[in-house]
Amino acid sequence: MRPLTIATWNVNSVRAREARLTAWLRERQPDVVCLQELKCEEATFPWDPIRFAGYEACIAGQKTYNGVAILARAELSLTDVQRGLDDGEPDPHARLIAATVGGVRVVSVYAPNGQSVGSDKWNYKLAWYDRLRGFLETRCRAGEPLALCGDFNVAPEARDVHDPARWEAETLYHPRARQALADVTSWGLTDTFRQHVDDGGFYSWWDYRAGSFHKNMGLRIDHIFATAPLAQRCLAASIDREARKGKDPSDHTPVVASFEYLDA
DNA sequence: ATGGCTGCTTTGAGCAGA
Numbered sequence: 021m022r023p024l025t026i027a028t029w030n031v032n033s034v035r036a037r038e039a040r041l042t043a044w045l046r047e048r049q050p051d052v053v054c055l056q057e058l059k060c061e062e063a064t065f066p067w068d069p070i071r072f073a074g075y076e077a078c079i080a081g082q083k084t085y086n087g088v089a090i091l092a093r094a095e096l097s098l099t100d101v102q103r104g105l106d107d108g109e110p111d112p113h114a115r116l117i118a119a120t121v122g123g124v125r126v127v128s129v130y131a132p133n134g135q136s137v138g139s140d141k142w143n144y145k146l147a148w149y150d151r152l153r154g155f156l157e158t159r160c161r162a163g164e165p166l167a168l169c170g171d172f173n174v175a176p177e178a179r180d181v182h183d184p185a186r187w188e189a190e191t192l193y194h195p196r197a198r199q200a201l202a203d204v205t206s207w208g209l210t211d212t213f214r215q216h217v218d219d220g221g222f223y224s225w226w227d228y229r230a231g232s233f234h235k236n237m238g239l240r241i242d243h244i245f246a247t248a249p250l251a252q253r254c255l256a257a258s259i260d261r262e263a264r265k266g267k268d269p270s271d272h273t274p275v276v277a278s279f280e281y282l283d284a
Numbered sequence: 285a286t287g288g289c290t291g292c293t294t295t296g297a298g299c300a301g302a
Contacts, residue, residue: 032290032291032301033290033291033292035291036290036291036292057291057301059291059292083292083293084291084292084293084299084300085292085300085301133300133301133302134302135300135301135302136286141300171302173301173302190302191302192302225302226302227287227288227289227302228288228289228290228301228302229287229288229289229290230285230287230288230289231288232288232289239302241302268290270290271289271290271301271302272302
């Protein structure tokens with residue numbers, strides 16, 4: 021049976037990226053795609069173009085900011101959809117959606133950026149990471165196949181940052197942000213990209229300004245983490261740098277992992 | 285390079301991202 025391919029992509033507005041997204045779906049035909057930064061509500065989500073490209077979708081949206089989705093090839097069923105951290109905290113940010121597809125529990129997250137170290141948004145980022153750990157503990161099982169995918173807004177290690185010394189003071193690579201991510205993955209998650217690639221210099225986000233992409237001045241902040249029963253079946257992982265090229269790209273590029281197929 | 289883009293907004297200059 022062909023492998024199950026899971027991708028994650030912060031599209032920086034699903035409406036602005038509609039043509040790029042549907043072209044990419046047709047070309048790559050991943051089985052599952054986690055999207056972040058939809059920047060729209062359900063009513064304005066491009067349901068028809070995505071269906072026409074062969075995908076069903078479930079979304080947690082909001083106007084202007086945030087918004088996450090899970091797409092699945094129409095042949096696969098998308099069941100047991102959950103939205104939000106569901107921990108009783110009042111939080112209007114649409115940053116998490118989960119669904120079961122192809123025998124895998126898939127979670128699409130958009131972690132807070134944190135803006136600047138010490139700000140209210142920084143505190144929200146760290147608290148959100150604690151809550152994500154709580155979500156995994158109470159709503160998920162580490163012994164079952166699960167993929168936690170998304171824009172984590174944290175580069176885990178020095179080899180994931182083009183200039184670690186400069187970025188250490190920033191929200192994306194600050195030691196406390198790295199610890200917050202490590203406290204989530206210690207629940208029982210493996211970084212699928214690092215199962216297959218040891219070298220540095222592979223990034224998933226580049227600033228739009230100053231020719232950062234051309235100079236490869238980026239950070240690896242988008243990830244596909246897998247529980248042990250899924251990580252054991254990870255066949256390959258990659259970053260689709262091609263999708264960052266050309267006219268009007270997202271500032272992020274897709275990250276992809278493929279797995280030996282698991283029956284539902 | 286504390287921003288050199290970009291997308292969004294009851295269409296405008298300001299916010300937010302990373």
